[in-house]
Structures are given as C-alpha cells and as structure tokens.
C-alpha cells in the first residue's frame with residue numbers, strides 16, 4: 378500500500394467527529410464520505426485523495442459504535458489509519474471491514490502532512506519515502522489477518538460456515 | 548488462579564473452558580439488542596453474503612429509538628427496514644412506537660437482562676447492562692450481523708480494573724457524579740480494552756437505576772464493559788419482570804487478578820459538571836468562578852444515562868414550584884414509554900409542565916444531535932447525557948456540559964450552571 382499522510386496531531390478523535398450523527402440516516406459509503414471529518418476538518422473532503430492514510434495520536438475512533446465511521450473513511454478513499462492507539466470498537470469495526478488500523482507509538486510526531494508512506498503489512502513495516510525513515514509495527518495475529526484477507530468478518534464467516542471457531546488462540 | 552466477574556461469565560460461555568486475559572475466544576451470545584441505526588446495515592450485509600436468518604429469534608430484542616418518531620424520510624425508511632426484517636424473522640420482542648424506549652433503558656425495564664448472561668448490542672452504551680452482573684458490550688454492524696447469524700462472537704478476554712466505592716453519597720451528589728469522577732481520574736481511554744468491575748458498600752445504597760448510570764458510561768473511559776455483582780436488590784428488581792426464567796449469579800474470586808485497583812470515597816464527592824468537549828473534563832461546580840458558570844440556552848434531561856424514573860423524580864423535586872429561567876429551553880425526555888406513564892401518574896410531568904419544560908416522547912433525539920432539541924451555532928447546553936464531544940448535540944460550535952439530573956434541573960431554574968445543593972437547602 379502506498380499513499381499520502383493526512384495528519385491529525387490530536388488524541389481521542391471520536392466517531393461523532395469522523396461522521397456526525399446527523400448523517401446516520403443513511404449507510405451508503407459514498408454518501409457518508411461527503412461528510413467525513415466535517416466537524417473537525419471541513420477541508421478534509423476536498424483534500425483527501427484515494428489511497429491516503431490518516432495519521433493521529435491516541436485513542437482514535439472512541440465513542441459511538443457506529444461502523445459508519447469506518448465506511449465514511451473507506452468511502453473517502455482512505456486506505457488505512459495509523460495511530461498511537463485505537464478505541465476498541467473502532468478497531469474491531471475496521472478489521473471486520475477489511476480496513477487496516479495500524480498501531481505505532483509516536484507515529485504522529487514522526488510523519489508530516491503529505492508525507493508519502495509505503496506500508497508492507499506482512500513485514501509490519503512503514504517506509505516514509507519523503508523522510509527516508511522506517512517504522513515497524515507488530516503484524517496482526519493470524520486470526521485478524523485471516524479476517525482481513527477474507528475481506529471482512531462476514532466473508533470469513535461465510536467461508537468458515539458457522540461455528541468453525543477461532544484457530545488462533547493467541 | 549482466581550477469576551474476575553467478567554472472566555467467570557466469559558468462561559461460562561466458551562466451549563474451551565479455562566481462559567485468561569488476552570485470550571482470543573469464541574463466545575456464545577445469550578441476547579442481542581438491535582435498533583434502527585446500526586441494524587439495517589447488518590441486515591443488508593447478511594443478505595449480500597447469503598447468510599440470511601437469525602440464529603434464535605427469541606434471543607433478539609428490537610426497538611427503534613434514535614430518530615423516533617421518525618425525524619425524516621430516510622429515518623422512516625430505516626425503521627421500515629427494521630420492522631420488515633423483524634416480521635420476516637419471527638422476532639417477537641419488538642417494541643413499536645408507543646411501547647418503545649431508549650434501548651438501554653427499555654431492555655432492563657422489560658426484564659430482558661439477566662445476571663450471568665452475555666449480551667451484545669449494536670450500540671456502544673450496551674455496557675449499561677453490566678449493572679445486572681451481565682457481560683454486555685457494544686459492537687458495530689458487522690459484528691452484529693455475525694452474532695445474529697451465528698449466535699457467537701470472538702472476543703479478546705479483557706483485563707479488569709477493580710473500582711471500590713466506599714462511603715455514603717452526600718445530599719445533592721448522585722451516581723452520575725461518581726462516574727464523572729471516575730472518568731476524570733482515569734481519562735477517556737483509562738480503561739481501554741478493559742473491564743470496569745465495581746465493588747464496595749456504596750453500591751448497596753444505589754438503586755438499579757443509579758447503578759445503570761454508572762455502568763452506562765464505562766465506554767466513556769474506553770472500557771469494553773462494566774460489571775457489578777448481582778445482589779438482593781437485583782433480584783428484587785427482576786422479580787415479576789424477568790423474561791426467560793433462571794439466571795446465574797457469579798462472584799469474582801477473592802484471588803482474582805486486576806490490572807489496577809482504585810477507590811472512590813463518595814463522601815468526599817461534590818456535584819460535578821464535565822466541561823466541553825470530553826466527559827473527562829469534570830469539575831466541582833462549587834469551585835467555578837462566576838464567569839465559568841456559563842449561561843445556558845438549553846437544559847436536556849433524558850437519555851440512556853439519566854432518563855429513568857428516579858432521574859425524573861430528582862429533577863421534579865428540584866423544579867417543583869419554580870419556573871425555568873427566561874431564555875432557557877428545558878427539555879424532558881422520559882427514557883421509555885412505561886417511564887413516561889409512571890412520570891405522568893406520579894404527577895412529575897405536571898410539575899415539569901408548570902415549571903415551563905417541554906416534555907417529549909421517549910427518543911435518543913438530541914442526545915446525538917438527531918432531533919427534538921438540536922443545538923444551534925454557539926449555543927450552550929447542560930445535559931444529563933453521556934457525551935459532550937464537538938458537535939454531538941448539534942452545531943460544531945455548540946457547547947455541552949454533562950451533569951446529573953439535579954444539576955441540570957437547578958441550572959434550568961437559574962439559567963446558568965448551578966450547584967443543585969442551592970435548591971436542596973431551600974427545601975429545608
């Protein structure tokens with residue numbers, strides 16, 4: 378995966394900020410994408426390009442369980458979010474949609490707005506092409522990787538047929 | 548090794564038997580809560596993946612609550628999708644408008660939540676049900692779809708934080724102040740990926756309603772769930788109400804391992820307000836300067852945190868015989884249809900009406916900036932809800948302070964942030 382950084386030097390970016398509740402009467406990705414980040418960054422929708430990465434500080438995606446937050450970002454073309462840490466429901470929702478939540482401590486202080494990143498998921502490595510730096514992260518557990526590879530939890534479930542359980546006991 | 552309350556319940560629902568924090572396990576689900584915002588996408592996903600059908604229709608409880616009565620055409624379509632799915636799948640526990648309520652108030656009130664169960668819901672405040680000694684957690688739409696289809700979900704077993712509540716609440720201080728204090732201390736991600744397990748003598752004095760206010764806001768500290776051991780009060784509450792028969796009371800082992808242990812001496816607490824725009828921004832009202840006691844445009848008493856009958860009684864006791872200040876809109880939203888009727892029968896609605904409040908049918912409404920009290924540009928609101936994020940209740944420049952029903956009521960009367968004890972003293 379390769380793309381540019383949209384940087385937020387902020388913690389606790391919540392799902393109300395990623396997609397305000399007033400737009401939750403639809404769940405179409407393209408429709409949600411028109412209002413992504415609207416209340417904290419009205420310029421986001423015009424600035425973001427397909428393939429971009431969002432980079433933020435701690436606790437990204439806290440608050441409401443609305444999966445619409447993941448869909449709005451996916452609809453806007455965002456490939457992955459890199460943050461110091463994630464709130465747990467957002468993290469699950471991301472995985473369940475085959476969308477990457479990548480946890481790297483201190484990432485928001487190391488990259489700049491617009492930096493070009495190349496991410497190697499198998500190796501757990503981010504290469505900052507602009508700054509010529511490398512940041513490592515622990516690869517996903519095999520269960521999570523299997524869910525992402527399948528394209529999300531339901532495709533995974535469809536493949537496993539119900540009740541196959543989790544093979545990876547990590 | 549001893550187990551925490553959360554570990555006990557999860558182990559009881561896991562085929563593999565023994566577990567420890569960090570394990571990734573497949574858990575059987577006893578009950579699933581659905582509403583009209585997050586369930587229609589789940590229904591659509593199931594259809595798209597050819598995974599139709601619900602594993603057990605009797606283990607699903609459904610109510611439209613967020614945008615009801617339907618706020619616009621799109622919301623009406625969401626509720627229609629929900630209703631058609633309910634009918635097609637033979638789901639009997641459907642609460643239509645008029646019998647409806649805010650999900651996290653309705654399910655306990657109707658006796659669906661039992662000790663020892665595992666409950667998931669397509670809503671982050673599903674953690675509320677932990678007040679019954681239940682493992683309950685909020686999930687997104689894909690997890691919801693998977694749970695509806697298979698009756699199971701994967702979870703990472705959380706570590707637990709033990710919170711001891713000691714002492715007796717002083718007059719004017721309520722369970723909302725306890726949970727605002729906790730979040731102020733540990734921060735909005737202080738319990739991230741963890742369970743908050745409550746103990747201590749104070750709990751014995753707290754009603755089920757007051758306990759639910761505390762478990763409701765676990766997610767505001769980032770927790771996966773909050774949990775309290777079921778006791779005599781829990782049994783008394785469930786008596787004549789419980790649907791589904793027997794339940795299991797689990798207790799945490801004496802030698803259970805906790806990631807952290809902390810104590811809140813509630814005797815020392817004072818009424819708090821959480822300043823915009825984080826629930827962790829709690830401050831004692833008594834410590835505020837007169838400028839900080841901002842004038843308000845609106846007061847909102849309702850939501851799954853504080854819209855229950857006890858909350859309405861507290862607010863009414865403060866408002867009785869007084870008038871809402873000029874320029875303030877006070878909105879009262881009983882959390883369920885039954886609560887509305889009870890408030891009516893007890894004369895509370897008349898007190899609110901005479902004070903100059905607007906009274907709504909149950910709805911999430913303005914709690915999430917949906918309808919029925921959305922804030923305009925720069926407006927200020929003191930609210931009994933659980934989130935004061937940027938734009939949560941309306942315009943991104945509006946400002947929300949979180950407080951107890953007593954504080955909200957006192958604020959409505961004075962027109963600016965007010966310590967409820969000023970009105971309690973008046974009564975004496």
Ligand code: SF4
Nearest residue numbers: 649850851911914915
């Ligand atoms: S009342 Fe507010 S917090 Fe509670 S379920 Fe409704 S929108 Fe969510």
